[in-house]
Amino acid sequence: MLQQVDDQGSGSDDQSRASFREDLQEFLGREAPLHQLDDLTKVNPVTLETVLRCLQARYMVDTFYTNAGCTLVALNPFKPVRQLYTPELMREYHTAPQPQRLKPHIFTLAEQTYRNVKSLIEPVNQSIVVSGESGAGKTWTSRCLMKFYAVVAAAPTSWESPRIAERIEQRILNSNPVMEAFGNACTLRNNNSSRFGKFIQLQLNRAQQMTGAEVQTYLLEKTRVACQASSERNFHIFYQICKGASEDERLQWHLPKGATFSWLPNPERTLEEDCFEVTREAMLHLGIDTLTQNNIFKVLAGLLHLGNVHFADSEDEAQPCQLMHDAKCSLRTSASLLRLREDMLLETVQIRTIRAGRQQQVFQKPCSRAECDTRRDCLAKVVYARLFDWLVSVINSSICADPDSWTAFIGLLDVYGFESFPDNSLEQLCINYANEKLQQHFVVHYLRAQQEEYTLEGLEWSFVNYQDNQTCLDLIEGSPISVCSLLNEECRLNRPSSAAQLQTRIESALATSPCLGHNKLSQEPSFIVVHYAGPVRYLTAGLVEKNKDPVPPELIELLQQSQDPLLTVLFPPQPKEKTQEEPSGQSRAPALTVVSKFKASLEQLLLVLHSTTPHYIRCIKPNSQGQPQTFLQEEVLSQLEACGLVETIHISAAGFPIRVSHQNFVERYSLLRRLRSHTPSGRHSLCAARGRAGQLLCPEEATLQTVLQDLLHALPALTRRAVTPADPLHCGKTKVFMTESMLELLEDGRARVLEQCARCIQCGWRRHQHRKRERQRRAAVLIQAAIRSWLTRRHIQRLHTAATVIKRAWQKWRVRMACLASEELDGMEEKPMFPVPSSLSSSPLPPAQARLQGAIIRLWPLGLVLANAAVGVRGFQRKLVVCACLQLPLGKPSNYSVTTAQDQTGIMSIRALPQGSIKFHCRKSPLRYADICPKPSPYSVTGFNQILLESHRPVHV
Numbered sequence: 001m002l003q004q005v006d007d008q009g010s011g012s013d014d015q016s017r018a019s020f021r022e023d024l025q026e027f028l029g030r031e032a033p034l035h036q037l038d039d040l041t042k043v044n045p046v047t048l049e050t051v052l053r054c055l056q057a058r059y060m061v062d063t064f065y066t067n068a069g070c071t072l073v074a075l076n077p078f079k080p081v082r083q084l085y086t087p088e089l090m091r092e093y094h095t096a097p098q099p100q101r102l103k104p105h106i107f108t109l110a111e112q113t114y115r116n117v118k119s120l121i122e123p124v125n126q127s128i129v130v131s132g133e134s135g136a137g138k139t140w141t142s143r144c145l146m147k148f149y150a151v152v153a154a155a156p157t158s159w160e161s162p163r164i165a166e167r168i169e170q171r172i173l174n175s176n177p178v179m180e181a182f183g184n185a186c187t188l189r190n191n192n193s194s195r196f197g198k199f200i201q202l203q204l205n206r207a208q209q210m211t212g213a214e215v216q217t218y219l220l221e222k223t224r225v226a227c228q229a230s231s232e233r234n235f236h237i238f239y240q241i242c243k244g245a246s247e248d249e250r251l252q253w254h255l256p257k258g259a260t261f262s263w264l265p266n267p268e269r270t271l272e273e274d275c276f277e278v279t280r281e282a283m284l285h286l287g288i289d290t291l292t293q294n295n296i297f298k299v300l301a302g303l304l305h306l307g308n309v310h311f312a313d314s315e316d317e318a319q320p321c322q323l324m325h326d327a328k329c330s331l332r333t334s335a336s337l338l339r340l341r342e343d344m345l346l347e348t349v350q351i352r353t354i355r356a357g358r359q360q361q362v363f364q365k366p367c368s369r370a371e372c373d374t375r376r377d378c379l380a381k382v383v384y385a386r387l388f389d390w391l392v393s394v395i396n397s398s399i400c401a402d403p404d405s406w407t408a409f410i411g412l413l414d415v416y417g418f419e420s421f422p423d424n425s426l427e428q429l430c431i432n433y434a435n436e437k438l439q440q441h442f443v444v445h446y447l448r449a450q451q452e453e454y455t456l457e458g459l460e461w462s463f464v465n466y467q468d469n470q471t472c473l474d475l476i477e478g479s480p481i482s483v484c485s486l487l488n489e490e491c492r493l494n495r496p497s498s499a500a501q502l503q504t505r506i507e508s509a510l511a512t513s514p515c516l517g518h519n520k521l522s523q524e525p526s527f528i529v530v531h532y533a534g535p536v537r538y539l540t541a542g543l544v545e546k547n548k549d550p551v552p553p554e555l556i557e558l559l560q561q562s563q564d565p566l567l568t569v570l571f572p573p574q575p576k577e578k579t580q581e582e583p584s585g586q587s588r589a590p591a592l593t594v595v596s597k598f599k600a601s602l603e604q605l606l607l608v609l610h611s612t613t614p615h616y617i618r619c620i621k622p623n624s625q626g627q628p629q630t631f632l633q634e635e636v637l638s639q640l641e642a643c644g645l646v647e648t649i650h651i652s653a654a655g656f657p658i659r660v661s662h663q664n665f666v667e668r669y670s671l672l673r674r675l676r677s678h679t680p681s682g683r684h685s686l687c688a689a690r691g692r693a694g695q696l697l698c699p700e701e702a703t704l705q706t707v708l709q710d711l712l713h714a715l716p717a718l719t720r721r722a723v724t725p726a727d728p729l730h731c732g733k734t735k736v737f738m739t740e741s742m743l744e745l746l747e748d749g750r751a752r753v754l755e756q757c758a759r760c761i762q763c764g765w766r767r768h769q770h771r772k773r774e775r776q777r778r779a780a781v782l783i784q785a786a787i788r789s790w791l792t793r794r795h796i797q798r799l800h801t802a803a804t805v806i807k808r809a810w811q812k813w814r815v816r817m818a819c820l821a822s823e824e825l826d827g828m829e830e831k832p833m834f835p836v837p838s839s840l841s842s843s844p845l846p847p848a849q850a851r852l853q854g855a856i857i858r859l860w861p862l863g864l865v866l867a868n869a870a871v872g873v874r875g876f877q878r879k880l881v882v883c884a885c886l887q888l889p890l891g892k893p894s895n896y897s898v899t900t901a902q903d904q905t906g907i908m909s910i911r912a913l914p915q916g917s918i919k920f921h922c923r924k925s926p927l928r929y930a931d932i933c934p935k936p937s938p939y940s941v942t943g944f945n946q947i948l949l950e951s952h953r954p955v956h957v
């Protein structure tokens with residue numbers, strides 16, 4: 001733009017302009033680079049120029065998608081950009097919490113549409129209208145959208161039928177190559193131009209899984225079968241069978257290599273669309289078996305041969321035109337391929353049957369050469385058109401789901417783009433009419449409806465002037481007089497009229513329409529329609545005939561007699577085939593013309609579109625040569641103007657694209673009243689809202705309006721600032737209007753509240769679990785304590801019993817021992833003196849000594865007692881006393897010992913033999929009696945020891 005400003009500037013202004021440019025550049029340098037602007041509404045100011053520059057900047061850095069408010073602008077890259085359509089990327093957009101935050105893409109729009117179905121906000125059904133010029137990328141875009149839904153909305157493969165689940169999406173995708181092969185052709189503008197309109201309904205069940213689809217087609221350009229503009233081609237399928245057939249098939253279908261066909265122009269050009277195998281494979285997946293496929297291709301080959309049947313002019317009008325010399329063979333081949341009788345085929349094409357009079361008398365009239373050609377072409381067109389419709393019905397029966405199995409749909413509309421050639425005819429009129437209708441739908445939906453709704457809802461709104469195409473539509477389809485009605489009138493009257501006459505009639509009848517123009521320089525009779533996308537000149541020649549689209553009944557009758565299985569299906573025998581060519585004046589019903597049929601189907605389509613939430617993708621062609629990295633400003637500019645994009649951007653930027661009914665708004669966002677504020681002001685507002693919410697708990701008392709007001713009061717808690725009138729949310733009379741950003745904010749808040757609730761539920765559950773565990777623990781402790789105390793009691797009881805037993809036994813034993821001891825002692829006393837050891841017996845003691853010894857024996861315990869006395873003698877003295885008491889021999893000390901080692905240990909008892917050593921029993925010993933005479937001496941007392949001293953208190957020696 002700066003460059004352009006420079007170019008236009010005069011030399012004198014150069015300096016000031018340069019400084020201005022520097023200023024501007026410096027200013028713009030601080031702005032975000034144009035290519036980084038994801039939304040054209042952010043371009044400032046929104047003008048065609050700035051929008052254009054932004055798109056160009058993005059295109060040059062390979063960024064092909066840009067938002068334009070409610071529309072997505074898609075620039076055709078004209079080169080494969082694989083990473084842009086990978087399943088991974090699809091999943092990324094699908095799983096993103098806010099896909100609109102990601103880079104603009106058709107997947108953003110597709111995902112948004114998909115989520116709309118999920119959210120169930122009315123209208124649940126969605127539609128995506130893909131529009132743009134021929135070659136702008138509509139078909140490509142629809143294909144990508146279908147792939148996206150096939151990935152994200154695929155039903156999970158079940159164990160029982162994994163293949164069936166796979167098949168549905170695969171079949172839906174397979175419908176594309178088949179329909180493109182039969183319905184697309186190479187034109188001047190696009191190598192793969194759709195020659196029919198398509199509305200595909202992707203059917204989703206309650207779980208938002210794709211269960212099926214249904215295709216509806218509009219106005220196939222069947223004339224292409226028999227007539228192609230120079231440098232254009234016939235439908236792809238004809239080239240595919242000629243190039244891709246095997247040798248066997250060539251023989252079968254009479255398609256030898258190098259054969260030329262009049263209806264197959266430019267066969268040397270090979271396109272990537274000429275892939276026969278892909279079509280066959282897809283047909284197979286759709287349930288069209290090889291046999292049927294062969295039948296289809298055989299019929300198509302028959303049509304190609306029919307195209308080579310040329311007639312020579314007849315000199316005599318009463319005689320039918322003769323075949324050209326090389327046409328006989330073609331006729332024969334065609335008849336054999338179509339399984340018709342050769343003579344009948346020729347006769348039907350050559351001779352016209354006329355029914356006239358009340359009796360419907362039949363007359364036969366040979367046709368002129370031109371008429372023969374028309375009838376031949378008509379035969380081919382009717383066969384191809386019925387074949388195409390049959391294919392669509394087969395595809396539908398293969399992919400369509402049971403009506404009970406789906407609840408919502410996403411419709412994809414891919415219609416032929418706006419067309420304007422040097423010479424345009426009825427086909428272009430219909431195509432452009434459809435585009436006008438869609439443009440109007442867009443205008444009505446987004447522009448006019450938006451503004452009118454704001455007014456109705458009491459919102460302040462500064463109206464934007466937008467391009468309304470209603471006047472153009474009135475010219476084409478209006479009532480009572482329009483181009484269509486005039487054409488239909490001509491067909492109804494069936495009067496012979498020249499092209500010039502038709503032009504005059506149109507011009508005079510519609511002279512008041514501002515959209516009707518006339519090119520005075522034009523050689524041929526024509527009229528101009530100023531469409532929203534630009535003026536188009538239509539030739540009047542042949543318009544009425546094309547509109548009638550007459551199919552002579554004898555042609556249908558001929559085809560009904562075919563032996564070919566496919567043709568039998570396409571032309572079932574009927575008592576009387578109804579055609580449009582009723583004898584004049586016989587039928588009062590209005591003739592079903594091409595235009596009226598097309599109008600009816602368009603209205604049907606628009607009814608469906610109106611019942612859905614529409615989304616728009618505007619495809620833009622950066623250049624008409626199909627070159628990558630080439631952005632021709634003028635071409636793009638005309639497309640931007642034509643689609644009214646700038647007005648859209650303007651309104652979308654300033655308006656409220658989101659509108660929700662009060663009811664739905666309250667239903668979805670009433671939980672926001674629970675939101676806790678973090679700011680003092682917010683808390684205040686929230687408290688106020690809560691105060692009222694208390695009253696609102698009773699639904700009878702609370703009106704929708706008050707709930708809504710409460711919600712609006714709770715909003716500061718969400719936005720963390722006071723809601724002002726300038727905020728992007730307005731409450732109308734029946735709806736709440738808001739911007740995308742506000743919707744995001746609300747959704748954010750909703751998610752927060754739901755999170756809080758989830759946390760609350762989690763806490764409650766955890767508390768409950770904790771309490772339960774505590775109770776269980778306490779019960780377990782109680783049980784354990786009871787068991788332990790029982791075990792302890794039992795153990796003590798057992799110990800007690802055992803102790804009692806031991807005690808009793810001990811006591812018994814003690815008593816017994818005591819008895820034994822006393823018995824022994826008693827016995828000792830009564831017994832005579834110890835037997836004298838043998839060493840002593842040789843010299844018996846004298847009686848006095850013996851008595852002394854006895855005395856000693858009796859006295860030593862007394863000595864011991866003395867020695868043991870607590871007070872009194874100690875240490876050596878004590879030993880002496882002991883020795884004295886015991887009358888120990890005073891000889892060698894080795895003969896005896898007095899042990900006093902037990903000084904510290906208390907002595908419980910002393911047992912001794914007077915003649916032997918004495919041992920003291922220490923208190924710790926379990927034995928109170930012990931054999932204290934380890935080495936028996938001659939003086940030892942045999943038998944049990946004697947208790948000399950027994951004390952409960954230890955005696956210290």
Ligand SMILES: Nc1ncnc2c1ncn2[C@@H]1O[C@H](COP(=O)(O)OP(=O)(O)OP(=O)(O)O)[C@@H](O)[C@H]1O
Binds near residue numbers: 077
């Ligand atoms: N996103 C894309 N990436 C790569 N190439 C594309 C893309 N979109 C379109 N094209 C190219 O542009 C060509 C024309 O696209 P397409 O057939 O979709 O146009 P169209 O708008 O459907 O035209 P028509 O109205 O004539 O059917 C395609 O054959 C393809 O080569």
